[in-house]
Each structure stands twice: as C-alpha cells, then as structure tokens.
Amino acid sequence: MIKLLQNRNFILILALILGVFVSFPAIYLKEYAIYILAFMMLMSLNLISLKEIKSFNQIIKPVLLSILLNYFLFGILILILARLFYLPEDDIFKGFVFIVVAPPGAVIVPFTYLYGGNSRFSLWGVIGASLFLLILFPLVILLIMGNSLNNGILELFKILTVTIILPLILSQFLLRNSFFIKISKYKGKIIDWSFFLIVYIVIGLNSNMFINHIEVLLKPAIILMVLLFGFSFLFILIMKKINIVYSDRISYLLMIFVKNNPFSAVISLQLAGKVAAIPSVALSVVLLIYLIFFPLIASRMKD
Numbered sequence: 001m002i003k004l005l006q007n008r009n010f011i012l013i014l015a016l017i018l019g020v021f022v023s024f025p026a027i028y029l030k031e032y033a034i035y036i037l038a039f040m041m042l043m044s045l046n047l048i049s050l051k052e053i054k055s056f057n058q059i060i061k062p063v064l065l066s067i068l069l070n071y072f073l074f075g076i077l078i079l080i081l082a083r084l085f086y087l088p089e090d091d092i093f094k095g096f097v098f099i100v101v102a103p104p105g106a107v108i109v110p111f112t113y114l115y116g117g118n119s120r121f122s123l124w125g126v127i128g129a130s131l132f133l134l135i136l137f138p139l140v141i142l143l144i145m146g147n148s149l150n151n152g153i154l155e156l157f158k159i160l161t162v163t164i165i166l167p168l169i170l171s172q173f174l175l176r177n178s179f180f181i182k183i184s185k186y187k188g189k190i191i192d193w194s195f196f197l198i199v200y201i202v203i204g205l206n207s208n209m210f211i212n213h214i215e216v217l218l219k220p221a222i223i224l225m226v227l228l229f230g231f232s233f234l235f236i237l238i239m240k241k242i243n244i245v246y247s248d249r250i251s252y253l254l255m256i257f258v259k260n261n262p263f264s265a266v267i268s269l270q271l272a273g274k275v276a277a278i279p280s281v282a283l284s285v286v287l288l289i290y291l292i293f294f295p296l297i298a299s300r301m302k303d
Contacts, residue, residue, distance in 0.1 A: 011195075023205070030205060109126055129255075261287055
C-alpha cells in the first residue's frame, strides 16, 4: 500500500476518481488551489539561483521560444482541429480560444524537474510567456468579446503574482535554508501530492458535468486527445531527427502542450459563460491523462 501511495500514476488516478465520486470537499478547497500551485512552484524552484544568470541573452531565448511554442504553435494546431467541428461564433469555439490565450501551466516547472528536463528553460519560459500574456490577452479578448476585460486582467495578475513571481522570490531566500535542504530528497513526492490536490479540486468542481452531461464533453475531449497525444509523438520524431538533446525535448514538449487550465476555465466562465468553459473542463481530464502517461512519452524521447 505504501508503494502505491508513492506511485505518481496511482496518485493522479486516485485524484480523478475521488474528484468525480467524492466531490463535495472540492468546493471548500477551491480558494486554496492557487496557493497549492504556488507551493508546488516553490518546491520546484528552490534549487535554481538567479545569481547564475550571466546575461540577458540567457533569458531571451527560452522566453521567445516558449511564446512561439505555447501560444502560436499550440494555438494554430488546436484552432484548426476545433474549426473542423465548430463555427467561430460558437461559444465552445470561443472556449478553445480561451485555452489558447491561457499562459503556460505552472506545473511545467515541477514536471520538468521530475523527468530530467531543462529546468532553467522551463522556468524562464513560463515566466516570460506568462508576462507576454499581459499584451496578448487584452487584444484577443477585445477581438472576441469586445469588452469585459477588467475581471480577466485582475485574475491574470493574481495568478502570475501568486504562482510565479512570489515563489521565485521566496525560493531565493530558501536556497541555503537547512530545512529545505533536508527535505529536498522528498521533493518529488511532495510535488506529486500537491498536484493530487489540484487535480482533485478541478475535477471535483466539475463532477456534475462528468456524471450527468458526459456527452457534451466528448467532442472537445477527442479534439484535445488528438492534439496532445497525436502531435506529441509527431514532435518527438521531429526533435530526434534534428538532434535536440533529451532535457530540451522534455521541456519543449511540456511547453507546447501544458496550459494553465484553471486560468482558462475561470476566464471562460467569467467572460462567456458555462458553455464556453466546456473545453477547459475537457482539458482538465485530457491533461490529467496526458500527465499520467507522461512517463511513457518521456521514455520515447530517449535515444
């Protein structure tokens, strides 16, 4: 039993099952989800020192590449697939647009660490691409909504500050902290159980959709499954072909496909209603399945 509770896949599957069938505590945990994510970030960042940055050029490459991968490449692929099933004026299509403009998921950083990726690339990529959203988000929302920017901007600032900026600053003070040094060997398990809580909350809040309206989720889920799994293996072949090193393969793949799903769900709900939030609800399940199978995907990236 102890071994099962240390198995990452078992932990994530358990979160999914409990979220669907024992969902009522999720309502009370909802307000803490952003802080749990911030704690995950803190645990992932406390071995990275900002003093190691020698020049601006060390940052600009991961930032620009992450913007290209997470917004433009991901956006082109998902909107082409969504357009096969929905018209641009449909609320569900707008929901896919909200996913596109969501920043990279903060869980990219801990998962990069867990699977031996390029942690510095992922860290600066998540930070830079998230800050780029301050420019992209108002423009896109203005195009599809015409107004209603205030709630979205405030939510964006809160998420950026709590989940990225504060953990980054605090992590620098904890680099030489004896307690954090001692628990570093348990860091992977701490991150796993923190992610368990986040997954449980997201699934639990949408348990009614899974039980009573599963058919509404199927089409968006199929689109997202094709995108995340089908194109992942295509990009793995391309990265191997052009001799990208393993650590960068991990970081690039996570940067392309992992979005801040709680952000897209909240923004969709606030600005366009429940129907527009359906793709984000579907993404919560598909992304969970993707992360459960990520050990297999990561193994395919090795030479």
